[in-house]
Amino acid sequence: MSVVPSLRMYNGLEIPQVGFGVFLVPPEETKQVVAEALKAGYRLIDTAQGYRNEEGVGAAIAESDVPRDELFITTKLTNSEHGYDKTLTAFDGSMQKLGLDVLDLFLIHWPLPMFDQYVETWRAFERLLADGRVRSIGVSNFEIP
Secondary structure (H helix, E strand, O other), X not given: OOOOXXXXXXXXXXXXXXXXXXXXXXXXXXHHHHHHHHHHOOOEEEOOHHHOOHHHHHHHHHHOOOOHXXXXXXXXXXXXXXXXXXXXXXXXXXXXXXXXXXXXXXXXXXXXXXXXXXXXXXXXXXXXXXXXXXXXXXXXXXXXX
């Protein structure tokens, strides 16, 4: 197995440059697919609440012999859960499905500017970071405008 180089994030956290994403992996296949990815050497696993397969990712992690500190797990907030309180509740749901105490990276999947909640959502992300429940936070699919 080759060593995957990592990148240093803004907060000093190291993230593997190559990861395994489970977008479009059916929920009933996710556990096995992620288990195979871990066996193949992947250490960054990327999922999202909207993919509906966080439970399979969590099950594969739980059954893996890869130490947790060697894994980097990312998930993303689904569109319907924007807003401060909804974000915190949705995060708790992801953590339960993933079976984790601390998440490595939590992303706002889409900004949805038409609902004007991304600032409130970001404040919830900042709280999760300050509380030590997530190691890094960020955004995904934010376009220039």
